[in-house]
Amino acid sequence: MKTLDSFRSALQSLIVNKLRSALTMLGVIIGVASVIAMVAVGNGAGAQIQSTVLSLGSNLVTVTPQQVSDPSGLRGAGGSSMNLTLDDMRAIEAQLGDTIKAVHAEQQAGRWQITAAGQNWNSNVVGVTPEYPEVRDWPVEEGEFFTETDVSVNAQVAVIGSATASQLFGSSSPIGLNLALRQVFPDPRGGGRARIINFRIVGVLKEKGATFGFNRDDQILVPTTTAQRTLTGRTNSVNSIVIKALASETMADTTEDVRSILLQRHRIADPANADFQVLNQNDTLAALSTITQTFTILLGAIGGISLLVGGIGIMNIMLVSVNERTREIGIRKAVGARRMDILLQFLIESIALTGLGGILGILLGWGITQLVQQIQPSLAVLITAGTVIIAVGVSVAIGVVFGLYPAMRAASLHPIQALRSE
Amino acid sequence: MTVRPTPRAILTLRGVTKSYRMGKENIVHALRGADLDLAEGEFVAIMGPSGSGKSTMMNVIGCLDAPDDGTYVLDGHDVAKLKDDDLAEIRNRKIGFVFQGFNLLPRLTAIENVELPALYGNPKQRKERARRALESVGLGDRFHHKPSELSGGQQQRVAIARALMNEPAMILADEPTGNLDTRSSAEILAIFQHLNDQGKTVVMVTHEPDVAAHCKRIVRMRDGRISSDEPVPVQRRADDDLQALVAVA
Numbered sequence: 001m002k003t004l005d006s007f008r009s010a011l012q013s014l015i016v017n018k019l020r021s022a023l024t025m026l027g028v029i030i031g032v033a034s035v036i037a038m039v040a041v042g043n044g045a046g047a048q049i050q051s052t053v054l055s056l057g058s059n060l061v062t063v064t065p066q067q068v069s070d071p072s073g074l075r076g077a078g079g080s081s082m083n084l085t086l087d088d089m090r091a092i093e094a095q096l097g098d099t100i101k102a103v104h105a106e107q108q109a110g111r112w113q114i115t116a117a118g119q120n121w122n123s124n125v126v127g128v129t130p131e132y133p134e135v136r137d138w139p140v141e142e143g144e145f146f147t148e149t150d151v152s153v154n155a156q157v158a159v160i161g162s163a164t165a166s167q168l169f170g171s172s173s174p175i176g177l178n179l180a181l182r183q184v185f186p187d188p189r190g191g192g193r194a195r196i197i198n199f200r201i202v203g204v205l206k207e208k209g210a211t212f213g214f215n216r217d218d219q220i221l222v223p224t225t226t227a228q229r230t231l232t233g234r235t236n237s238v239n240s241i242v243i244k245a246l247a248s249e250t251m252a253d254t255t256e257d258v259r260s261i262l263l264q265r266h267r268i269a270d271p272a273n274a275d276f277q278v279l280n281q282n283d284t285l286a287a288l289s290t291i292t293q294t295f296t297i298l299l300g301a302i303g304g305i306s307l308l309v310g311g312i313g314i315m316n317i318m319l320v321s322v323n324e325r326t327r328e329i330g331i332r333k334a335v336g337a338r339r340m341d342i343l344l345q346f347l348i349e350s351i352a353l354t355g356l357g358g359i360l361g362i363l364l365g366w367g368i369t370q371l372v373q374q375i376q377p378s379l380a381v382l383i384t385a386g387t388v389i390i391a392v393g394v395s396v397a398i399g400v401v402f403g404l405y406p407a408m409r410a411a412s413l414h415p416i417q418a419l420r421s422e
Numbered sequence: 423m424t425v426r427p428t429p430r431a432i433l434t435l436r437g438v439t440k441s442y443r444m445g446k447e448n449i450v451h452a453l454r455g456a457d458l459d460l461a462e463g464e465f466v467a468i469m470g471p472s473g474s475g476k477s478t479m480m481n482v483i484g485c486l487d488a489p490d491d492g493t494y495v496l497d498g499h500d501v502a503k504l505k506d507d508d509l510a511e512i513r514n515r516k517i518g519f520v521f522q523g524f525n526l527l528p529r530l531t532a533i534e535n536v537e538l539p540a541l542y543g544n545p546k547q548r549k550e551r552a553r554r555a556l557e558s559v560g561l562g563d564r565f566h567h568k569p570s571e572l573s574g575g576q577q578q579r580v581a582i583a584r585a586l587m588n589e590p591a592m593i594l595a596d597e598p599t600g601n602l603d604t605r606s607s608a609e610i611l612a613i614f615q616h617l618n619d620q621g622k623t624v625v626m627v628t629h630e631p632d633v634a635a636h637c638k639r640i641v642r643m644r645d646g647r648i649s650s651d652e653p654v655p656v657q658r659r660a661d662d663d664l665q666a667l668v669a670v671a
Contacts, residue, residue: 336513336542419486
């Protein structure tokens, strides 16, 4: 029997039992749709996390202070987290030279109340070094970044984020204007004393956009030294040193170089006792992608269970169909149908059910992801070609697996018994 | 004196036995050594009371069931020991079935039902062949009717057209008039007689002597064996029956 005839006859018999075929297909449709939608959410989250990490700059090696623990397992003094210095950064810069692209150091200065142009705002203040734009792939949109000289003289200059700029100054240019950081100390005698530090705005950063509800365009960058001496009092120490490697491939080498320089500078013989931690962005990405992959697999598995239930529905209905059509099978066998002809007829029917169900399921899954986007725009979804191919493949495979047993039952019927059945 | 050529043998059964297991202990010996010869162009009725083995005989002749023992040569092929799929192929090429209950597929139109044997065998020009077969049984105007839109006699004629589709060596009819009224029965028998006049071999299983009288030879069965095998002295013509029916009306 020609395949085309088989397909036509399969479709015919599905059309005859419209409602039944539709309900049976619904199981597969829901299964495929849930796999598509769930995996899309998982993939979307993964892609979003990855782009968030990369938006902080690419090929980064980050050094952060590490709490040193003594052999008894007790933690070291709190001061040990202040062991990274601007001098460490200078040493790395001097020793690695051309083998890295750039290096900068950061010192968090906390949240401050800000007043400028008669407006009040609250923002995060970070002390950084002039290489910041290069390391973070984050150029200034307007004005200029502060210079090495500004750092060396603790100049009270600031580069502000685009969101901060529009909050304080609206659409007008803030370059050359002043902003004041205010800190209020409660006075035991009542009231409070305010400390006000003025900064001149020299630049505005390019817009990066918000991720996970955290707006990175709302921040104020000041020279590290200013953050240390004027704002925090943590003289010379920094929260992190960030090194930009030449390329993704050289990151492992750079990581090793940085570690050995710092071990030497900090006079630590055993790397296990290092008072700092060197984080390679590749490792971070790999760790994150492992997490999101697990997450995606978990979500996919939940969808897969409904697909399995749909498959069992297919098997059930195909068994009913074989029972109902025993006489037809007898007639077909009497006029010369071989086992394989009957087997294929029923197999094609179940594959047609699951294949069509799979296609409709993809459309439904796509619809669901669109709806999710409409309702919750911050939740990223991503349907990949791979997901679609796998979903269709799996649904066709379910047609084969769950259709095979009923089809084999049909094929092995004895023609005489089949003809006698009513 | 002219020598008449011996007609070609269509089937030869020798010592065919077949038994069925009914329940756990009960074995029914349906055929206990049946011998039968059939030549091309014959029109044979197989008769016998129920339990005589005529249904089993029909299943064995129709290659729907393989005999336990004995030999069966159908149109030159030894089919006694064939496997299921080979039997299916023989049925497709050598045998045209006509059943008491018509056994048409209700979802297919008349012409699609007639085409069915071609799907499992020779698919060449199957539309054209199906059309010709339906025209030959007088249903040239019913190609696209579903079985439910046809009378019993018309449905049986569709079944005959289906049996003719692959130009089989033999038409095997199992109580073909059992579900029909007198007039339709006569029409169906007339079709068989015309086919036989054109040289087709027809085997018909029936328990009605009136129907058997339209054949040329009657084989009677009893207890799983052939009990008598004799020619019909004067073959009753179905065309005459039809004329008589018209006269009565």
